[in-house]
Amino acid sequence: MKSTALSPGLVIQGIELNLKLKDFKLMAFDMDSTLIDIECIDEIADVVGKGPAVAAITDAAMRGEIKSFKESLTTRLALLEGTPVSVLQRVYEHRLRLNPGALQLLAYARWDGLKILLVSGGFTYFTDRLKPRLGLDYARSNELEIIGDRLTGRILGPVIDAQAKRDTVAEVCRLMGCSHDQVIAVGDGANDLEMMQFAGLSVAYRAKPKVREFANVCIDSGGLDRLLEVTTPSVAYR
Secondary structure (H helix, E strand, O other): OOEEEEEOOEEEEOOOOOEEHHHOOEEEEOHHHHHEOOOHHHHHHHHOOOHHHHHHHHHHHHOOOOOOHHHHHHHHHHOOOOOEHHHHHHHHHHOOOEOOOHHHHHHHHHHOOOEEEEEEEEEHHHHHHHHHHHOOOEEEEEEEEEEOOEEEEEEEOOOOOHHHHHHHHHHHHHHHOOOHHHEEEEEOOHHHHHHHHHOOEEEEEOOOHHHHHHOOEEEOOOOHHHHHHOEEOOOOOO
């Protein structure tokens, strides 16, 4: 696709300008390194002294070098067996921050009537806290198995991989009665590609090269609210 740089750090491809935010109905976000500025599993590992080993697997999975997200997640979680649940609380309270522009983008999206979905290959411990904090409409992620206040190194239920992300977006579309063309999907890694391909508008936020190649909008610098330079909200922006 031919790409056009609208301004430094903002590139579009395969779409026309003058999109209106109100013409979309659903905005679906990945969590780690997209809506928030960390990879939660890497931070958990860092606290317990296993950061480099887990981060190396995360990076390979994000680049698409490990084809099975389930495999990469299972391998990383096995290294965290025995981690106290208190470590997750420490990560949430002291390390997790929203990415720049997240609150602004969410506010304008809500104003124009969009519903917000957080769909993540991360963990319910974090999405369950972000959902009420940010007023999100839907959230889905992996549930960690916890026994005796410690991680077992496993999850409960099916893994939220790329296919599950796509299926979740499609399911919410059916619930809302909207078409896939009315979806904006925002992600940064290989696990986001299927939901981005399903959506009418795909957005790569400071993403891996494989994701940038595909996305309609690439935000390489600045905050998430730079999407409002491409999808114009009904109320004045800046």
